[in-house]
Amino acid sequence: MTVKQLSVFVENRAGRLSTITRLLGDNGINIRAMSIADTKDFGILRLIVNDSEKALEVLKANSYAVTCTNVLALRLSDKPGGLADAMTCLYKDNISVEYMYAAFISETEETAYLILRTDKTDEAVTALTEGGFKLVSDEEMRSL
Amino acid sequence: MEDQKLYRDKEHECMSREEMKALQSKKLVAQVKHVWDNVPYYRKKMEEMGVSPDDIKSVDDLHKLPFLSKADLRDAYPKGLLAVPQSECVRIQSTSGTTGKRVVAFYTQNDVDMWEECVARAIVAAGGTNEDVCQVAYGYGLFTGGAGLHGGSHKVGCLTLPMSSGNTERQIQFMQDLGATILCCTPSYAAYIGEVVKEMGLKPEDLPLKAGIFGAEPWTEEMRQEIEKSLGIKAYDIYGLTELSGPGVAFECSEQSGMHINEDHFIAEIINPETGEVLPDGTKGELVFTSIDKEAFPLLRYRTRDICVLSRKKCSCGRTLVKMAKPMGRSDDMLIIKGVNVFPSQIESVLIKMSNATPNYQIVVDRVGTTDTFEILVEISDDMFSDTIKTYEELQKKISQDIKSVLGIRAKIKLVEPKSIPRSEGKAVRVIDRRKLV
Ligand SMILES: [Zn+2]
Numbered sequence: 001m002t003v004k005q006l007s008v009f010v011e012n013r014a015g016r017l018s019t020i021t022r023l024l025g026d027n028g029i030n031i032r033a034m035s036i037a038d039t040k041d042f043g044i045l046r047l048i049v050n051d052s053e054k055a056l057e058v059l060k061a062n063s064y065a066v067t068c069t070n071v072l073a074l075r076l077s078d079k080p081g082g083l084a085d086a087m088t089c090l091y092k093d094n095i096s097v098e099y100m101y102a103a104f105i106s107e108t109e110e111t112a113y114l115i116l117r118t119d120k121t122d123e124a125v126t127a128l129t130e131g132g133f134k135l136v137s138d139e140e141m142r143s144l
Numbered sequence: 145m146e147d148q149k150l151y152r153d154k155e156h157e158c159m160s161r162e163e164m165k166a167l168q169s170k171k172l173v174a175q176v177k178h179v180w181d182n183v184p185y186y187r188k189k190m191e192e193m194g195v196s197p198d199d200i201k202s203v204d205d206l207h208k209l210p211f212l213s214k215a216d217l218r219d220a221y222p223k224g225l226l227a228v229p230q231s232e233c234v235r236i237q238s239t240s241g242t243t244g245k246r247v248v249a250f251y252t253q254n255d256v257d258m259w260e261e262c263v264a265r266a267i268v269a270a271g272g273t274n275e276d277v278c279q280v281a282y283g284y285g286l287f288t289g290g291a292g293l294h295g296g297s298h299k300v301g302c303l304t305l306p307m308s309s310g311n312t313e314r315q316i317q318f319m320q321d322l323g324a325t326i327l328c329c330t331p332s333y334a335a336y337i338g339e340v341v342k343e344m345g346l347k348p349e350d351l352p353l354k355a356g357i358f359g360a361e362p363w364t365e366e367m368r369q370e371i372e373k374s375l376g377i378k379a380y381d382i383y384g385l386t387e388l389s390g391p392g393v394a395f396e397c398s399e400q401s402g403m404h405i406n407e408d409h410f411i412a413e414i415i416n417p418e419t420g421e422v423l424p425d426g427t428k429g430e431l432v433f434t435s436i437d438k439e440a441f442p443l444l445r446y447r448t449r450d451i452c453v454l455s456r457k458k459c460s461c462g463r464t465l466v467k468m469a470k471p472m473g474r475s476d477d478m479l480i481i482k483g484v485n486v487f488p489s490q491i492e493s494v495l496i497k498m499s500n501a502t503p504n505y506q507i508v509v510d511r512v513g514t515t516d517t518f519e520i521l522v523e524i525s526d527d528m529f530s531d532t533i534k535t536y537e538e539l540q541k542k543i544s545q546d547i548k549s550v551l552g553i554r555a556k557i558k559l560v561e562p563k564s565i566p567r568s569e570g571k572a573v574r575v576i577d578r579r580k581l582v
Contacts, residue, residue: 007531009524011561037533041558044533063563067529098532117531 001135002070004052008045009065027058033103033115072116073136089131105144152268156408157463169202171436176200182227211445222248238286239386250440259389262406263296266395270355270380274301281329284308288390293328312340327356330483331363335514338374348376361483367514402467425454482516488574494546499525506565510578519556
């Protein structure tokens with residue numbers, strides 16, 4: 001139960017983000033979640049989109065350095081302590097989070113979506129599922 | 145007595161034009177014969193052009209001889225241009241570079257003596273006498289900088305401090321403790337020593353130095369002024385190529401405007417690099433040297449790739465030796481960065497290990513103040529792609545370390561997006577040199 005995340009290498013120079021987002025937009029791809037990790041010279045743009053295969057194809061065709069990784073998309077109830085519960089669940093199984101970021105999508109006021117990458121993807125899926133947390137599949141992400 | 149302080153060899157340094165021409169002609173005829181008899185590689189070139197030693201009667205016939213280029217040196221590597229039995233050689237020196245591009249020059253004892261005499265002239269022109277303490281902070285080893293200035297310093301009778309480069313605080317300590325009066329190193333290292341002197345809270349007048357002899361890399365007038373100010377010295381330029389002997393082929397005098405070529409050992413010509421046509425004095429073109437009294441490694445009409453101008457204007461120092469301006473650039477692909485010879489192919493050899501694909505990269509050289517900056521842009525290729533910053537940073541670090549171990553100098557590595565380096569006819573533009581000389 002994972003979703004596909006695209007990671008794009010981007011140099012830190014003006015206009016790079018607008019070029020990439022425009023490219024995806026022009027190809028009918030919706031961005032569901034995104035984050036940037038950066039250093040002085042470059043960054044990695046991480047994207048969850050409605051159609052990862054098409055996005056991958058479009059980015060590669062335009063010579064972007066892009067990789068595809070499996071990450072978790074976690075649905076949380078948007079209330080105090082919701083995130084802490086999920087973290088505790090992972091922590092007790094000795095799983096560490098490499099990074100996480102919030103998604104743009106939200107069906108109701110009560111739910112939030114979080115994108116997570118852990119050191120042990122399969123174990124994290126098991127731990128969270130058994131802990132009663134709701135993970136979103138690629139299929140579901142497409143329709144959200 | 146006064147003359148001995150001004151010149152190392154007044155007879156040759158102040159020779160009249162006619163006498164010099166006669167001397168050069170005599171030596172050239174003998175040198176051509178020596179090469180013809182002992183270097184089949186060059187003899188074949190002469191035969192292909194239908195030239196024989198009989199055609200060379202004076203320097204006026206020099207233009208009839210075929211050129212030698214760096215490519216010939218590579219073709220003939222390692223011993224194809226050796227003109228004496230190896231048993232008569234006492235030394236080799238070599239330029240830095242990958243094996244394929246390395247130039248190895250051979251010396252007999254006479255060749256070493258001639259070379260060191262040339263350097264001695266440079267030291268005397270910079271005001272050196274046997275009273276001086278000469279600190280040699282050029283690298284020692286295969287590089288001709290250390291060996292050349294060391295030998296010249298001995299000939300002059302200076303107390304020689306064979307420091308080699310690096311360990312700058314110790315350099316300054318020795319300089320002060322032993323009273324070094326002449327510093328010999330690359331100009332960028334001299335500039336760096338100047339910075340360290342300042343950081344240590346010392347003033348130029350705290351140093352016993354009076355002069356510096358700097359070469360092996362291009363440097364500007366602006367840099368000269370900074371070095372002179374920071375070390376409290378007069379800074380003199382010295383020129384040479386390992387292939388020809390090493391530093392000392394030409395040297396600067398008190399006038400500090402161009403370098404006198406040791407014409408009794410090397411004949412200089414300026415040619416049009418496209419056509420090979422010889423150009424008159426005062427015209428910009430490629431500098432070509434002919435050795436006229438070398439034994440082990442004579443080079444006839446060797447194309448240096450240095451773009452330069454010759455001048456026969458009367459010099460205030462009294463020397464009649466022709467002067468060459470600071471070279472304005474190289475038509476070759478070799479770069480000199482921080483005094484080190486850098487071939488793009490060396491960088492390629494490092495990058496090729498990081499990826500299965502042919503690496504695309506660009507070398508960007510600039511100069512900030514008096515120090516060369518050296519940056520390599522590396523386009524990331526498919527098998528380098530990653531989801532984590534850490535992986536890229538490790539890649540950057542690995543490339544940086546490997547470059548340091550191959551070249552001996554550090555480069556800033558910048559990872560860039562695929563296809564982001566401008567292409568020219570499908571090939572990435574390999575070198576951007578923004579250092580402005582003159
Ligand atoms: Zn002069």
